[in-house]
Structures are given as C-alpha cells and as structure tokens.
Amino acid sequence: MFISRPRKRSMPAGSQSGPSSSASSIPKGGPSAEDKAKAEKHKQSGNALMSSKKYDEAIASYSEAIALDSANPIYYSNRAAAYSSKGDHLSAVGDAELALATDPSFVKAYHRLGFV
Known part of the structure; x- marks a missing residue:
C-alpha cells in the first residue's frame, strides 16, 4: 500500500505550525x-x-523533547511511531521526513517511511 500525500503549500515565514516549527x-x-x-x-x-499505548500523551512528550532539542532525529522518529500507532500515517511520514532532514543517515527514519 502506498500513501499519497498532498503537496505542501508554501506559507509566509514565521506562520508555519506543526512539527517543523520548533x-x-x-x-x-x-x-x-x-x-x-x-x-x-x-x-x-x-x-x-x-x-x-497512550499515543496522544507519548506524542506530547516527544513534542516537548523536540522543542528542547530539535536536532535529534530520534525524537522525530519516535513521534512518527506514535502517530503511526494511532493511525495518523500522514503525520508519521512528516516526522520521518523531519528526522531525515535532521540526519540523512538515520536509518530508522527510512524504516518509518517503509523503505527498509
């Protein structure tokens, strides 16, 4: 099964919300x-x-970790796993991509995307 994502619209600087804004x-x-x-x-x-299996609370905890240290791909990857576990696969893909943007050699992010 292949998930098709809508293209991101460009937004004015400073107006972004969501995982990448931190x-x-x-x-x-x-x-x-x-x-x-x-x-x-x-x-x-x-x-x-x-x-x-408290996925929403786990997402909040990983989001706090990201707010403190957005350079650690593990936090994005873990949050991707939580999103995926609750069935929010589009958010999971977004976080896996953020993990790769942080560290392109982070293999687990490729796994989260289903490439491994």
Whole structure:
C-alpha cells in the first residue's frame, strides 16, 4: 500500500505550525546540556507512554523533547511511531521526513517511511 500525500503549500515565514516549527526556536549553537537532558527525560516518558499505548500523551512528550532539542532525529522518529500507532500515517511520514532532514543517515527514519 502506498500513501499519497498532498503537496505542501508554501506559507509566509514565521506562520508555519506543526512539527517543523520548533526547529527555529533552538538558539544558535544548539541546545544547552541542561535542555538536552530535559529532552531525554521527555523521550523516556514518551517511550513509557508508548508501552502503555497512550499515543496522544507519548506524542506530547516527544513534542516537548523536540522543542528542547530539535536536532535529534530520534525524537522525530519516535513521534512518527506514535502517530503511526494511532493511525495518523500522514503525520508519521512528516516526522520521518523531519528526522531525515535532521540526519540523512538515520536509518530508522527510512524504516518509518517503509523503505527498509
């Protein structure tokens, strides 16, 4: 089965919403060590919520991690898994693509897209 996605419309700078908008909130030089540690805690919380099949709460936890450290492809990939688990495959594809934009060598993102 192949999922066809609608083309994205270009939006004025600063008006985007959704998964990709958090990338611009990270200060130059990347997140602090403290923010990275907080992001990891949100990821761990998201992982526990995924195990409990609380997908919406897991998505919120991964989103918090992304807000703190948008350069980590794992957070996008994990959120993609949560979206996919709840049946929101278009959002899952979007997050897998964001993971690849962050790190083109991140193999798990290709898996999320169904290429592996």
